[in-house]
Amino acid sequence: MGEEEGLHQTQLLDTMFVRGLKRKCFDGEEDIEGTLAGIKAIPSYNLQRQSLLDMSLVKLQLCHMLVEPNLCRSVLIANTVRQIQEEMTQDGTWQMVNTQSTGQASLDRLVSTDILCRSSREQAEGKLVPDYSTFNKDFESDQAQDSSETMSTASSVQAPRNLQSNVWEMENPQENKGSFQKSLDQIFETLENKSPNSVEDLFSEVDNSYYDLDTMLTGMMSNSKMGHCDGLETFSSPTTTTSSSNCKSDLNELDHIVEILVES
Amino acid sequence: SYTADIISTVEFNHSGELLATGDKGGRVVIFQQEQENKTQSHSRGEYNVYSTFQSHEPEFDYLKSLEIEEKINKIRWLPQKNAAQFLLSTNDKTIKLWKISERDKRPEGYNLKEEDGRYRDPTTVTTLRVPVFRPMDLMVEASPRRIFANAHTYHINSISINSDYETYLSADDLRINLWHLEITDRSFNIVDIKPANMEELTEVITAAEFHPNSCNTFVYSSSKGTIRLCDMRASALCDRHSKLFEEPEDPSNRSFFSEIISSISDVKFSHSGRYMMTRDYLSVKIWDLNMENRPVETYQVHEYLRSKLCSLYENDCIFDKFECCWNGSDSIVMTGSYNNFFRMFDRNTKRDITLEASRENNKPRTVLKPRKVCASGKRKKDEISVDSLDFNKKILHTAWHPKENIIAVATTNNLYIFQDKMN
Numbered sequence: 089m090g091e092e093e094g095l096h097q098t099q100l101l102d103t104m105f106v107r108g109l110k111r112k113c114f115d116g117e118e119d120i121e122g123t124l125a126g127i128k129a130i131p132s133y134n135l136q137r138q139s140l141l142d143m144s145l146v147k148l149q150l151c152h153m154l155v156e157p158n159l160c161r162s163v164l165i166a167n168t169v170r171q172i173q174e175e176m177t178q179d180g181t182w183q184m185v186n187t188q189s190t191g192q193a194s195l196d197r198l199v200s201t202d203i204l205c206r207s208s209r210e211q212a213e214g215k216l217v218p219d220y221s222t223f224n225k226d227f228e229s230d231q232a233q234d235s236s237e238t239m240s241t242a243s244s245v246q247a248p249r250n251l252q253s254n255v256w257e258m259e260n261p262q263e264n265k266g267s268f269q270k271s272l273d274q275i276f277e278t279l280e281n282k283s284p285n286s287v288e289d290l291f292s293e294v295d296n297s298y299y300d301l302d303t304m305l306t307g308m309m310s311n312s313k314m315g316h317c318d319g320l321e322t323f324s325s326p327t328t329t330t331s332s333s334n335c336k337s338d339l340n341e342l343d344h345i346v347e348i349l350v351e352s
Numbered sequence: 353s354y355t356a357d358i359i360s361t362v363e364f365n366h367s368g369e370l371l372a373t374g375d376k377g378g379r380v381v382i383f384q385q386e387q388e389n390k391t392q393s394h395s396r397g398e399y400n401v402y403s404t405f406q407s408h409e410p411e412f413d414y415l416k417s418l419e420i421e422e423k424i425n426k427i428r429w430l431p432q433k434n435a436a437q438f439l440l441s442t443n444d445k446t447i448k449l450w451k452i453s454e455r456d457k458r459p460e461g462y463n464l465k466e467e468d469g470r471y472r473d474p475t476t477v478t479t480l481r482v483p484v485f486r487p488m489d490l491m492v493e494a495s496p497r498r499i500f501a502n503a504h505t506y507h508i509n510s511i512s513i514n515s516d517y518e519t520y521l522s523a524d525d526l527r528i529n530l531w532h533l534e535i536t537d538r539s540f541n542i543v544d545i546k547p548a549n550m551e552e553l554t555e556v557i558t559a560a561e562f563h564p565n566s567c568n569t570f571v572y573s574s575s576k577g578t579i580r581l582c583d584m585r586a587s588a589l590c591d592r593h594s595k596l597f598e599e600p601e602d603p604s605n606r607s608f609f610s611e612i613i614s615s616i617s618d619v620k621f622s623h624s625g626r627y628m629m630t631r632d633y634l635s636v637k638i639w640d641l642n643m644e645n646r647p648v649e650t651y652q653v654h655e656y657l658r659s660k661l662c663s664l665y666e667n668d669c670i671f672d673k674f675e676c677c678w679n680g681s682d683s684i685v686m687t688g689s690y691n692n693f694f695r696m697f698d699r700n701t702k703r704d705i706t707l708e709a710s711r712e713n714n715k716p717r718t719v720l721k722p723r724k725v726c727a728s729g730k731r732k733k734d735e736i737s738v739d740s741l742d743f744n745k746k747i748l749h750t751a752w753h754p755k756e757n758i759i760a761v762a763t764t765n766n767l768y769i770f771q772d773k774m775n
Binding site: 137140143147156158159160161163164166167168171172 | 418419420444506507525553555556558575608609611612615662666671
């Protein structure tokens with residue numbers, strides 16, 4: 089059911105993309121009127137493209153944190169990010185987006201549909217999303233709501249304004265679009281070099297964020313000593329075998345994360 | 353139907369008598385077809401549970417600090433050589449050869465052991481007897497005969513047994529290895545597409561299969577929609593393909609999602625070996641091995657999803673890996689879709705049909721009713737609109753009996769077995 093609702097709410101994005109597509113196809117055929125119409129269309133195409141970029145970055149970060157990311161999915165998303173980046177570079181909109189403030193309101197709306205979809209899905213799966221707090225921590229105070237999903241709304245909205253505040257590199261905010269390439273590179277490096285050193289690197293970036301998430305951390309710590317069977321009771325899940333195995337793997341994730349924290 | 357943990361693979365054996373399923377919990381369940389009932393000549397035998405065993409357990413990779421899932425990614429049967437059956441099952445990292453054998457007799461009358469296995473005091477033995485085999489209730493035993501481990505850094509997506517029945521290949525995201533079924537401590541790397549610099553990685557291997565007749569030939573598909581055919585006689589490392597199959601992109605359909613939907617999720621040779629079929633997100637394509645520049649047939653599975661790609665990207669459905677299969681005579685191909693729908697395409701008549709695997713809508717022994725999805729506009733009676741489709745109900749795994757019109761269709765938790773009405 090959650091998926092259905094999600095589908096409805098992102099239909100907005102779908103129709104916008106279809107429109108954007110047509111504009112792309114007719115790129116070479118502008119007359120005066122076309123140009124005017126094109127100029128009017130530019131903000132909405134840019135917005136939807138930006139929203140796709142934000143969505144992709146969130147997805148990449150999510151798989152940064154999973155037990156072992158699906159390499160095919162990561163590669164496909166990374167390629168999508170590169171495509172968008174290349175197009176934005178050609179368009180010259182890369183610099184434009186930083187100064188644009190008018191689009192913020194509609195971005196909120198676009199991104200909030202994205203979050204609504206995700207929250208219904210993640211709730212169904214009983215997953216926690218601690219990684220969202222690795223986005224700009226400054227904005228946690230701005231957001232009155234305490235759900236982690238809403239934090240990601242704020243952060244995604246901020247992302248276009250501060251493309252440079254790279255979500256992977258909290259310690260070294262980059263000032264140019266090289267940060268995207270670096271972030272993609274870092275993902276693949278991490279995937280490839282999962283030696284003990286890089287595992288620590290992987291988690292050292294997000295350590296601070298975990299300490300911020302008091303409730304989640306408490307939950308994790310209390311689960312860390314439990315066996316898998318005991319832990320299942322702390323998750324409310326529909327009584328199907330499917331979700332209990334989901335819970336089990338989520339618990340394994342938590343145990344694994346807690347082990348890392350304890351070690352470091 | 354059979355309720356299980358999430359089913360992750362379905363495969364008939366070479367005779368079709370046995371049907372194996374693997375699930376997310378690392379279990380394998382094998383069904384056996386009943387012998388045909390002479391009195392009920394209008395129906396073929398039903399499939400009942402024959403054997404259940406735990407193939408893989410979850411493991412922890414201490415070096416990477418990551419868990420290795422026990423989910424069974426693929427099962428492949430070996431052709432039967434003696435009374436026992438053999439299959440290969442694999443999770444992300446380890447392939448296992450399982451022997452499934454029947455025991456319907458047991459020895460009785462040992463001299464030194466009691467019937468319950470306890471040893472007798474030898475001094476109490478006064479006479480000797482010869483143990484004899486007595487019938488017992490049929491017991492089906494599964495035992496692991498070989499474990500092929502530590503050869504894959506990345507996640508195994510395919511295994512395929514060679515037509516020589518001595519070797520097999522295993523493919524992960526970046527590499528393909530060749531094994532001998534008898535040798536577990538080494539394998540031969542035959543494809544390696546890992547770039548020297550992982551930052552340059554843009555393409556992964558998605559599926560691989562040996563040619564059914566030609567033991568030196570195999571294909572592998574990629575996330576960019578290409579298929580490479582390799583000949584192992586050409587060189588030891590098959591990094592250079594003999595043939596590259598790729599359809600040029602349709603510029604009118606270009607979008608940011610073009611590459612993702614071109615990613616091939618499954619590749620299967622026809623039984624004849626003349627054709628191969630690939631599945632990408634929206635379509636099934638049939639390729640003639642002699643023609644590299646485009647498929648000879650293309651079938652749209654759910655074209656109505658093309659306008660929904662952004663939503664499907666957002667909820668990750670766009671990354672779903674659907675499999676596909678041929679019927680025994682290579683005249684029909686089948687693949688799954690959403691809402692528990694699956695599709696069949698008749699290559700000769702060019703007709704296609706959409707069916708649904710669900711308990712609510714189908715009583716046993718009734719004929720499946722064709723379904724139709726209404727893409728846009730006015731929805732007719734009995735049609736389902738795209739927006740009402742349940743994207744959680746996906747049929748990723750289907751299998752067709754090698755000889756008869758019996759199909760196995762796996763929904764998330766259930767296995768459905770359908771057969772055509774016999775006259």
